[in-house]
Amino acid sequence: MRICIIQSCYVPWKGFFDLIGRCDEYVIYDSAQYSKGHWHNRNRIKTAQGLAWLTIPVITAGHFKRPIREIKVQKPWADKHWNIVELAYRRAPYFEQVAPIVKDWYERASTHDYLTDVNFIFLQGVVEFLGLKTRIVRDDVYQPEGGKMERLLKIVGRAGADRYLSGPAARAYFDESAFKSAGITVEWMSYEGYPQYKQLHGTFEHAVSVLDLLFNTGPEARFFSQGGRVEDVGDLSASCRSDNS
16 A cells, blocks of 8 residues: 655645555645745746746744644635636636636635645545545544654554655655665655646746646646656655655
8 A cells, every 4th residue: 555645735736646646545744834935825827927826825923833734824815816817727728617616616715714624625626636546634543643754654554554655855854764664665756757738828837736737738637647757765866856745
């Protein structure tokens, strides 16, 4: 059984969904500390004026040392984001088909107070759109405790997994020996080889929100979100992207 454990992000890029789609189970790691400037509450889209940030405002007082699951959003925000998305993608090939689906995500997300619940609306929606079969659970199901590596290891063990798939950004701090001692194979995602598709607004850009993919490719989005590869722990030679990972 292959598992991944990743903090939630706001409408993350296609590589995020490629990674979790390769796993039997994705654990939403929102007991991790919220990090200002991370992808937790923001992402980028392409507009006629260039790349633009969509950032969900959060209540900051005393929150930066708290877990992601305790972070509250500042309302209203959803209508503004939808209006920006609509303006950016109204000429996309599949806008008429996809817009009602995405707008519904925004409407439902607008009713939630916590960032983790907002992100889950979009996560669940995109997973269904792409037809992914990965089981998704929150990390509190496994009640992890201890230090960073200990928590990850306990989640993997309690889930009954024997393979752990990680994004490349974690290589800087990851203790592979602890997993090896526990009989767990560590694998790394390499974000290379994604096919390009016809985008709006100039030069092609891979590292944007998956919304770009949905509006521009519609029912073919699953194909264009697959292209990376999985490396085992012994293969350290690849050059990897860390966008939204």
